[in-house]
Amino acid sequence: xxxxxxxxxxxxxxxxxxxxxxxxxxxxxxxxxxxxxxxxxxxxxxxxxxxxxxxxxxxxxxxxxxxxxxxxxxxxxxxxxxxxxxxxxxxxxxxxxxxxxxxxxxxxxxxxxxxxxxxxxxxxxxxxxxxxxxxxxxxxxxxxxxxxxxxxxxxxxxxxxxxxxxxxxxxxxxxxxxxxxxxxxxxxxxxxxxxxxxxxxxxxxxxxxxxxxxxxxxxxxxxxxxxxxxxxxxxxxxxxxxxxxxxxxxxxxxxxxxxxxxxxxxxxxxxxxxxxxxxxxxxxxxxxxxxxxxxxxxxxxxxxxxxxxxxxxxxxxxxxxxxxxxxxxxxxxxxxxxxxxxxxxxxxxxxxxxxxxxxxxxxxxxxxxxxxxxxxxxxxxxxxxxxxxxxxxxx
Amino acid sequence: xxxxxxxxxxxxxxxxxxxxxxxxxxxxxxxxxxxxxxxxxxxxxxxxxxxxxxxxxxxxxxxxxxxxxxxxxxxxxxxxxxxxxxxxxxxxxxxxxxxxxxxxxxxxxxxxxxxxxxxxxxxxxxxxxxxxxxxxxxxxxxxxxxxxxxxxxxxxxxxxxxxxxxxxxxxxxxxxxxxxxxxxxxxxxxxxxxxxxxxxxxxxxxxxxxxxxxxxxxxxxxxxxxxxxxxxxxxxxxxxxxxxxxxxxxxxxxxxxxxxxxxxxxxxxxxxxxxxxxxxxxxxxxxxxxxxxxxxxxxxxxxxxxxxxxxxxxxxxxxxxxxxxxxxxxxxxxxxxxxxxxxxxxxxxxxxxxxxxxxxxxxx
Numbered sequence: 001x002x003x004x005x006x007x008x009x010x011x012x013x014x015x016x017x018x019x020x021x022x023x024x025x026x027x028x029x030x031x032x033x034x035x036x037x038x039x040x041x042x043x044x045x046x047x048x049x050x051x052x053x054x055x056x057x058x059x060x061x062x063x064x065x066x067x068x069x070x071x072x073x074x075x076x077x078x079x080x081x082x083x084x085x086x087x088x089x090x091x092x093x094x095x096x097x098x099x100x101x102x103x104x105x106x107x108x109x110x111x112x113x114x115x116x117x118x119x120x121x122x123x124x125x126x127x128x129x130x131x132x133x134x135x136x137x138x139x140x141x142x143x144x145x146x147x148x149x150x151x152x153x154x155x156x157x158x159x160x161x162x163x164x165x166x167x168x169x170x171x172x173x174x175x176x177x178x179x180x181x182x183x184x185x186x187x188x189x190x191x192x193x194x195x196x197x198x199x200x201x202x203x204x205x206x207x208x209x210x211x212x213x214x215x216x217x218x219x220x221x222x223x224x225x226x227x228x229x230x231x232x233x234x235x236x237x238x239x240x241x242x243x244x245x246x247x248x249x250x251x252x253x254x255x256x257x258x259x260x261x262x263x264x265x266x267x268x269x270x271x272x273x274x275x276x277x278x279x280x281x282x283x284x285x286x287x288x289x290x291x292x293x294x295x296x297x298x299x300x301x302x303x304x305x306x307x308x309x310x311x312x313x314x315x316x317x318x319x320x321x322x323x324x325x326x327x328x329x330x331x332x333x334x335x336x337x338x339x340x341x342x343x344x345x346x347x348x349x350x351x352x353x354x355x356x357x358x359x360x361x362x363x364x365x366x367x368x369x370x371x372x373x374x375x376x377x378x379x380x381x382x383x384x385x386x387x388x389x390x391x392x393x394x395x
Numbered sequence: 396x397x398x399x400x401x402x403x404x405x406x407x408x409x410x411x412x413x414x415x416x417x418x419x420x421x422x423x424x425x426x427x428x429x430x431x432x433x434x435x436x437x438x439x440x441x442x443x444x445x446x447x448x449x450x451x452x453x454x455x456x457x458x459x460x461x462x463x464x465x466x467x468x469x470x471x472x473x474x475x476x477x478x479x480x481x482x483x484x485x486x487x488x489x490x491x492x493x494x495x496x497x498x499x500x501x502x503x504x505x506x507x508x509x510x511x512x513x514x515x516x517x518x519x520x521x522x523x524x525x526x527x528x529x530x531x532x533x534x535x536x537x538x539x540x541x542x543x544x545x546x547x548x549x550x551x552x553x554x555x556x557x558x559x560x561x562x563x564x565x566x567x568x569x570x571x572x573x574x575x576x577x578x579x580x581x582x583x584x585x586x587x588x589x590x591x592x593x594x595x596x597x598x599x600x601x602x603x604x605x606x607x608x609x610x611x612x613x614x615x616x617x618x619x620x621x622x623x624x625x626x627x628x629x630x631x632x633x634x635x636x637x638x639x640x641x642x643x644x645x646x647x648x649x650x651x652x653x654x655x656x657x658x659x660x661x662x663x664x665x666x667x668x669x670x671x672x673x674x675x676x677x678x679x680x681x682x683x684x685x686x687x688x689x690x691x692x693x694x695x696x697x698x699x700x701x702x703x704x705x706x707x708x709x710x711x712x713x714x715x716x717x718x719x720x721x722x723x724x725x726x727x728x729x730x731x732x733x734x735x736x737x738x739x740x741x742x743x744x745x746x747x748x749x750x751x752x753x754x755x756x757x758x759x
Binding site for chain 2: 349351352353354355356358
């Protein structure tokens, strides 16, 4: 498996597709979303049928009308598009919290951690495509690769309803990029393209073979270095997710203030399970666990404990939650109980390697495997398909 | 109790016993040193309930008896006294009067009856070894033990008497030091014991350059007899990890390096490691070793030293402290560094039966 798995997902002719979906009578017709043809303004999106006539986004609507006078011109309904966009992003976040939306109809997803749960990159891509189609009736194109640059290029290659998988090996990546035109690369604008064209550099493959010194002489030192990296598909940027997760927590306010420690404990364990599942789905290990207790009079306490080794399994999280809770005397009814983890890391292993595997680490590894197996069962058969015996009397 | 003793003799005896006295012991009596006349000598005993150190010194005894005095204060007084005879007289209330030349002290003690009795000792095995040999063995390995109390068994060193030799091992789970020495003992005296680091540090401090050391082992304790000193220590109970399995049977490459040159280079380069991820990278090339550390916030340090090496290039990162520790405690001019790859343990060896296994640091 590659170190990272990144998806780039792009909705196919998004605005036009939403309109066709909402108005089935438009099916099969050239649909143009943008300014009316008799006004100044440009095409925002058009259906694939309209593209056959040479219409594309950013083209003046008048020109589009000249190319295809029987096209259906519709004003954009942004409110509706954002509504659908929200649904799509929600689908994405079901698979991973690491989503970087680029606009309302495209996003990067880091599914490295989600591989444990949903299978490898291509499998996740297929699941997402199916889920988006089911939820919105729309199709999208997905690129699966080991970094953002490659994923973005890939998603655009087999539109619409495409799925393009970039090889993982260095050689495979170079061969994948070689036939593509230079303009596919980020940072290769018209001016640069013209310079490269003048030196007979048309494809990324051409760029791979040109001597670094020559390239530097043509486009400058820093641009040359960047182009060479991209030409070989090297890109180590991290996703800029809106809320980079530093902690994961969940809490519940009781309908009536609770005096019964058993009821509070049951709620706490349920929260620990939920937090554990989110933690594993995000591909993190936590180094600290915390409980939060709010009493009837709204006074609130938090209690935390270090997790060593860092963990992500339900059993340890539940044990820790209970241990922290049972240290507190229930001096008054509980209004709210919460559980959270923080100090999230991508690996349970410290950089300094160990000579012996400690018993704690062995236990932790086994518990993690168990929790992930439960996750997979639940992903397939539903949350209630497998439960702890101690939870059964609640249901 | 009344006695007269040479100041230097008293000071030397106190020096041997005072260091294990706790600063904040829960029992006040544990801050005291037990003084007891025994014929023509006075014995001095301290304990922290784990380790007990007893020594004796020649004195002119005028009146037999015993008492306990605050060890730290008694030691400080003794250190500051002028050279000459010290007269100590203790009354029935355990108040000691100390006179030496023009100096006069009254020091309030506690009754000897409250002092914990010396542990009963039923030995099952006895070994004899040269003091200096044993001291050197301890010096070469005991620093590698752990101070993390969650892995208590590693808070000491393993002494294994087996196959006609003594093997001493210490590890904190990341590095392991081992030294061996042939020792004579009977077939039925095979044993292994884990001795607390604190006890071993006492031994390193007090063992002499010549003379024999007698080691007696009972079920839960060990006693070290040498010169006029007796150290009795609890053993750490539990199963010591199977250290044999973490010693690589064979490494792919072997590099000969001048010990001091390596130690000095590591010390200099480690000046620029950051505390978070203290690591330095070692790159072994043809007859040279480059040591590098860099971090964006602090800077970079780099040094290249000559080595004897013809093998493949290996780049590996280690904690500099773990790398320097054995180099400091060895005395051979040349050491051998054995490596396989960047994620496998490195092994430091010398001509003598010593080895040090060190796990690398993973660097992304």
